[in-house]
Amino acid sequence: MSDLIFARAQMGFSLAFHIIFAVAGIALPVMMVIAESLWLKTGDETYKTITKRWARGTAVLFAVGAVSGTVLSFELGLLWPEFMKWSGSIIGLPFALEGYAFFTEAIFLGIYLYGWDKVNKSMHLISGWIVAISGALSAVFVVTANAWMNSPTGFKLVGNLPTEIDPIKAMSSPAALPQVLHMLIAAYAAIGLLAAGVHAFMLLRDRQNEFHRRAFGICLALGCTMAVLEPISGDLIAQMVANTQPVKLAALEGQFDTMRGAPLRIGGLPDVEKAETPFSIEIPKLLSFLAHHDFNAEIKGLKEFPREDWPPVLWVHLNFQIMVFCGIIMGLVSMCAGAIYLKTRKLPDHPLFLKAVVAISPLGLLAIESGWMVTELGRQPWVITGILRTSHAVTPMPGLALPFAMFFLVYIILAVVVVVLLIREFSRSADLQVGTAAAPAGEVSDHA
Amino acid sequence: MPDAPLILAIIMMIALNLYAIMGGADYGGGVWDLLAVGKRAKEQRDLIAGAIGPIWEANHVWLILVVVILFSAFPVAFSVVSIALHIPLTLLLLGIIARGTAFTFRKYDSTKDFVQRRWGRIFAVASLITPVLLGIVVGAISEGSVTADVAGKSFDQVYIKPWCNGFCFAVGGFALVLFSFLAAVYSTVFAQTEELKTDFQRRALGAQGACACLALLVFLLSERSAPGLRESLAHSSWSILLQAATAVCAVSSSVALLKRKFHIARFFAAGQVSLILWGWGLAQYPYLIRPDTTINNAQGAASTQTLLIAAIASGAILLFPSFYFLLKVFRHQIDQPISK
Ligand code: HDD
């Protein structure tokens, strides 16, 4: 295998690793401050226990997120020096802003974690909110930078080099808003439902456990709302892709021929040699409608573009299918939860429903990973769409297999440790007898 | 009014300075964790963990700031170091990962002693290696053989020679002892008992001695290895002044340590390390990377530089008070495990 492949693989798994901690760093603080607000409002100590639990989780994950993020900022140069030389001054601004968001987050997380007895209650809650907001802002800024790679704007090309650089305009590239929305909602939906799954699992063993009931409620409220919104923002992002990156759209859908009234394909294995996508269920005209809100709109097929500009069609299409599949399931279960709640005004805790939540809990993270594969693989062979090829951006350093192997090993070890630590946290809270004194006896609270 | 590249270079130096006197002490803490001995070994370790605990992630951000300014304001320089110093930078990253995660896992993993010891060992060893690599990188960019022009050159010439030499390792060692010195001095202030204070007083004085030796070694080696840097260190009038000031700080911190005036020692120790860094920075000016990358020929778009300066200035107005607040809340605070 060539050095380029190793560089791409290393970048890919570093990001795939980081994103898990990043989304946890975005969503957990929100759940944590919701629990704390409820504690302050109701005086119910169970909420305080929940808050502290989630704060501990946030702290562990934050540290790994910070470290893996630091690695990424070096890797941009170590692996892609030509890319950074080209675009450093165009997308440096969002990265600098992300640095600030992170700094704010680190400072206030320090105050939040260590300040329970040192700052007053409202200052403590405000610190929590600042952590939550700056976590989201980190994501806004990096995704903005990524959006620019997908739909570059804010400069003039003279020869092969950018001039008249306008970083603000680069930050508001066409892909920025849809990507940012889709990413943030994805983070809340994925982590909300993941945590809901953990608490649902505990509730299946002990239905009356107040700690898990309340925690489950908060997770459901956040996760379900966002999981319903996610396909809507998916529609927005799909239209943006259709308008700005037609090759990517064609690859997403396995669409080889240009046609009006193109069908939406469910499943299927695109075959690049034969230029067709067999084994798929086709819903007539739906793709044209989804992409342009017009059943007869023209969709450009891959054949319209030079062969060497095609992304890896099979992988892009498959990952897209996985994401959409996850999104639909998550959305349906969430609507179900909403319906039960509206009808009974109680926390939905039927064992069947709990089992369903456990079953779908990993889908959010799966969708995030596969969604990013769609974006990143779909952009190939370009780092900057239409401007700089990935093969021209890579470092001249030979022997990239070695750093690849080292980082891979280290990340595997880290992943194992984090999982072990988290499982220990969960199993500890499984035996938790909390809040029994403070909680109103027998009362089933519903805050979903 | 200095121009944008110079302002940004100064901001990078400030960030590097803050990283050295705050993040640097965190590394040094790891060294003393490794060297903790005697019947108070556990107390010494706890003291260090408590001093690092709340703020290591915040301290870490200074390094990120340097990297981000480098690639947004001086993209050419970022690309050059990333290529030629690929190997030490990769090792540096592995060190950063091991250190940060081991420190956190130690805190959140089982409180059993052997588990703690295992994470502590990783944390400490990584704390030892990482500053050396940091120093090696600084040495390499001062020296004059870093190039990204790989055409027709051997692997050795491009990727190994610029950093794998006595001078760079001496600078690495110098960084390590300076950070250890800082950590020991800070610990004399944090320590709650007189015995602990004395433990760290001794360590601080020992480290100060080591700093002097390595400073001399670096200076001697620079004659052959980094003539450009040596030239401006030895022959400009500002340099003499700066070195005199550094010497005053070093003597004052040592005397204050001996007299157990630990707050004063802390002030002068931080001053000493900062002045050494600024001495290097001034001698390096206008180069970012010797021999041919300067703040003027490596700079990116002017519009970005202006915006960066604006962003950093307004961010600083917001963040410095918050950071000060964090430090204030935790001053003299011995760590207690987060309540369960
Ligand atoms: C919980 C996670 C999740 C779920 C349920 C969905 N997505 Fe998604 N999707 C992401 C998480 C995600 C992501 C990981 O966050 C991506 C990667 C890049 C980005 O900005 O968002 C993404 C990218 C992404 C892209 C590619 C954008 C690009 O290349 O720039 C499209 C077209 C869609 N999504 C469309 C959808 C549709 C139509 C969904 C309907 C069910 C959907 N997504 C559900």
Ligand code: HEM
């Ligand atoms: C966290 C979610 C992300 C994941 C899982 C992800 C995944 C990947 C993968 C798999 C690749 C290799 C693609 C290939 O070469 O075939 C890649 C490349 C790359 N990604 Fe991402 N990515 C993410 C977000 C980002 C963001 C936010 C940025 C920048 C702001 C970014 C910048 C890059 C760059 C520069 C490359 C290398 C050049 C290239 O291959 O196009 N990525 N990423």
Ligand code: HEM
């Ligand atoms: C979609 C992709 C990404 C998202 C959503 C994201 C989000 C975040 C978040 C929320 C954090 C805070 C840490 C935490 O709470 O766990 C973080 C940390 C960090 N991220 Fe990312 N990130 C992404 C990709 C990247 C990329 C591509 C880079 C590299 C260039 C990067 C660089 C960093 C850095 C440097 C930190 C730590 C900051 C520090 O130590 O100062 N991130 N990221």
